Amino acid sequence: MKKGFTLVEIMIVVAIIALLAAIAIPNLLRARITANESAAQATLRTISTACETYAAANNGSYPSNEAALTGATPPYLNRAYNGQTIQGYTYTLTLATTGYTVTAAPAQCGTSGNKTYTITTGGVLTEAACGG
Helix, strand or coil: CCCCCCHHHHHHHHHHHHHHHHHHHHHHHHHHHHHHHHHHHHHHHHHHHHHHHHHHHCCCCCCCCCHHHHCCCCCCCCCCCCCCEECCEEEEEEEECCEEEEEEEECCECCCECEEEEEECCCEEEEEECCC
16 A cells, blocks of 8 residues: 555645635735834934934034035935835935935835834924825
């Protein structure tokens, strides 16, 4: 008598694996979106802190460009963010000596994030629906 699995047994195992995958994959995608959104908020707070620290050191005058933050010794920011896509979010910095506005928008709405975040002078963080 030969030992082995029948076609029906193999098909049952494949069906169980497919069912588990159907349950697990959406949860993993939601977790990734949540992680991307948390990282975007943290990055915006980091940029805001850099701008506020710069203003405190320069008599209330905010940086007029990103190079003022990255090129200082020591730097206020360790990397450039303007126009960069990092962990599913694209950052846009609008800097002026009177204040700043930084936006983090999902690179792919619904896939990399569901919300667009904006932080303005004074560290005020707001959120809006993706694409809104």
